[in-house]
């Protein structure tokens with residue numbers, strides 16, 4: 001893979017190897033699980049990239065590495081030209097949305113949404129402003145009138161949207177989204193997809209979206225990265241010029257479709 | 268409901284047994300005699316129960332401050348935890364009852380030695396369960412907080428402390444129970460007031476029904492305090508309400 005210059009890429013993996021250590025389960029000696037092996041790839045600033053792959057292939061692991069939650073065993077990761085993660089007081093570069101919402105049950109939806117900023121030590125004034133902005137966003141997320149509800153009072157889809165709102169409120173320019181629309185009905189899903197596409201344009205945000213849904217990937221992304229095999233050594237890049245072709249190519253790479261007798265660039 | 272019925276059955280059997288076998292009343296008084304003693308000695312009993320209650324409440328409060336404080340400090344500093352944990356365990360290994368007379372010697376016939384003994388017994392379950400509770404935080408939530416670069420104290424206040432509260436209350440309920448026995452044993456070893464003191468005085472005078480009356484009052488005190496803690500727990504941990512209601516319903 002090309003070693004592009006750091007500027008211009010919002011996220012860069014350089015020969016990253018990542019391994020899960022075995023849990024010391026009672027009476028058993030586990031083995032290490034290698035997930036990434038010398039993986040290199042880059043996500044261009046301002047781009048919308050989808051990460052597609054079968055379950056258990058390492059998509060969430062890639063996101064957690066980018067969010068600074070996991071540390072690679074070897075290799076380098078850069079988020080906007082600096083190592084991943086945030087130190088207190090420094091603005092967030094990447095906002096991570098986990099696959100499980102992890103909303104705190106003792107906080108209301110709005111309080112949950114403001115948690116990243118609060119944890120980051122914003123002053124009361126800034127928090128009040130952020131709260132106003134979050135309130136304005138509630139209808140967009142289909143959460144009108146739910147701001148003061150507790151997570152236990154929300155439906156599965158509402159919880160997911162609340163977690164999405166929290167991610168957006170965190171304010172990072174790079175959005176690392178782990179299947180944000182998984183639990184949603186087609187209508188809300190579409191609405192949020194459109195909103196996300198709009199957001200990215202207005203904020204000039206960079207989006208790395210993990211999804212199972214090849215159609216969603218082709219609809220939203222400029223480029224689809226396909227995880228074809230685990231441990232992951234490379235990501236297949238599929239630029240999205242027209243949706244149908246890209247979808248077909250992605251399905252092909254996933255082995256879900258006979259290779260079409262079409263000439264598609266790449267490979 | 269079922270508990271009340273069982274108690275009633277027990278009382279009836281006890282009364283019948285005493286009527287039937289007529290043991291000397293200084294060995295086993297009938298419930299009716301205990302009730303009579305409860306009434307005739309009510310002024311003395313209540314005054315002394317007040318003293319014991321004061322000791323228990325002081326002990327629980329002190330245990331809460333010391334126990335939770337230690338647990339938090341240990342969670343915040345693994346080095347402190349490594350140094351302190353062996354001493355904490357050791358504090359439970361030496362025979363507290365044996366040093367209690369020394370406490371009385373040092374602190375005199377005041378509340379202090381009883382409270383101290385009760386604290387010595389009751390802070391330990393609080394430290395252990397709070398410490399463990401603070402360590403048992405949802406791993407996904409911890410990852411999320413890490414991705415925000417949350418500072419140590421902020422993460423503690425927003426995530427770890429609320430997550431640990433159920434364990435803190437478990438420790439608090441144990442502390443209440445241990446404080447009751449701690450205070451009574453403390454009184455035994457040297458006191459001029461309190462239910463423990465009263466029990467000892469009555470039994471040296473062979474007033475078995477009065478002994479039973481004092482024990483009954485002590486049990487009522489302990490159960491009452493325990494139930495009160497449970498009520499506070501349900502109020503504070505309202506977000507666990509649904510699960511707790513179901514558990515409560517099964518018990519009833």
Ligand SMILES: Nc1ncnc2c1ncn2[C@@H]1O[C@H](COP(=O)(O)OP(=O)(O)OP(=O)(O)O)[C@@H](O)[C@H]1O
Nearest residue numbers: 020021033035054055056057058059060061062099
């Ligand atoms: N904490 C862990 N310890 C050990 N192995 C793990 C751990 N987390 C994930 N794995 C393994 O690493 C591999 C990649 O996991 P990952 O969560 O990245 O998959 P994924 O692509 O996100 O899957 P899904 O689409 O189902 O969410 C899987 O085989 C999984 O079993």
Ligand SMILES: [Mg+2]
Nearest residue numbers: 059060099178
């Ligand atoms: Mg995943």
